[in-house]
Amino acid sequence: MNKRFACLVGLLASLFVTVAASAALGQQFYKGKTIRIIVGFAAGGGFDTYARAIARHLGKHIPGSPAIVVENMGGAGSLLAANEIYNRAKPDGVTVGNFIGSLVQQQLFETKGVEFDARKFEWLGVPVQDSTACALTKASGITSLERWFAAKEPVKLGGEAPGANDSDVPRLLKAVLGLPIHLVEGYKGTSQIRLAAEAGEIAGGCWTWESIKTTWRQGLESGNVNVVIQVNPQRLPDLPNVPNALEHAKTEEGREIIRAGILNSAAILRVYALPPGTPKDRVELMRDAFLATMKDPEFAAEMKKANLSINPLSGAEVEKIAHSFFKLPPAEVAKLKAILQPGK
Structure with a gap:
């Protein structure tokens, strides 16, 4: 012993x-x-x-x-x-x-x-x-998902480049949901996308809710910016009344594309x-x-x-x-x- x-x-x-x-x-x-x-x-x-x-x-x-x-x-x-x-x-x-x-x-x-x-x-x-959401300015006229689907012209969203979520998410939403989107790329960060949206150059963009709610807080609180759609496994507690992309994907194939292309990457x-x-x-x-x-x-x-x-x-x-x-x-x-x- x-x-x-x-x-x-x-x-x-x-x-x-x-x-x-x-x-x-x-x-x-x-x-x-x-x-x-x-x-x-x-x-x-x-x-x-x-x-x-x-x-x-x-x-x-x-x-x-x-x-x-x-x-x-x-x-x-x-x-x-x-x-x-x-x-x-x-x-x-x-x-x-x-x-x-x-x-x-x-x-x-x-x-x-x-x-x-x-x-x-x-x-x-x-x-x-991270969680994902799309925020658009009130001035763009796209204040709800219904208005977005009904838009007569593609809605301009800002992005950086392929591989960045602010570029990939709009492409996937356009392909899977059929949302009218015109993606404008080349921005060097979401801060530049926000500024371009506030200047009226674009309507807004899609990136992480964790970032949007912090860096665009003033716009959200004033009502000048609206979260129109979210892309998450389920609706976030912060966004209980905002439609989720999975709810609007019409096929299981579409939902799988969202899971692989957005949710697993987030x-x-x-x-x-x-x-x-x-x-x-x-x-x-x-x-x-x-x-x-x-x-x-x-x-x-x-x-x-x-x-x-x-x-x-x-x-x-x-x-x-x-x-x-x-x-x-x-x-x-x-x-x-x-x-x-x-x-x-």
């Missing part, structure tokens, strides 16, 4: 030394460092808002308490940022990418300009599993990742720090004050979802590609 006890004590002591050494190495590495979070969208949008809130709290959960800065690299629906993280950022654990997780689909579609293999990113997690939309090849101990340290930030009472209080939701996924959970896209039947992938990349 004494021999077994001695072995157990020795094993625990060895484990403690290993963990302590790992923490010490992490602290030694990150102390005095500055971690960059590269956001794939312009300042002022929903992605940027979340990233800056996370940056204010993440450092205290990393050994060595490094500084955290946010940089914006808008363009191509965050594809530029994803390519930057994958190909040019050093895999040393101090550069984090924040881009749209649904870009995984663009790899499946063999989209020109995709310079990464999503299966090789080191995923840190997402702060919230969970990992607001993703954070490290470059491939980042040392595993730093990946685990950063994953732990990310989840610790999500549970931080001060972070939670700030998010509540800003009307931002927290409903995180771990890096391992994001990895599982990202890999699942590569298991879709070829016929379903082809159908989605035909809708999301017409003419290609």
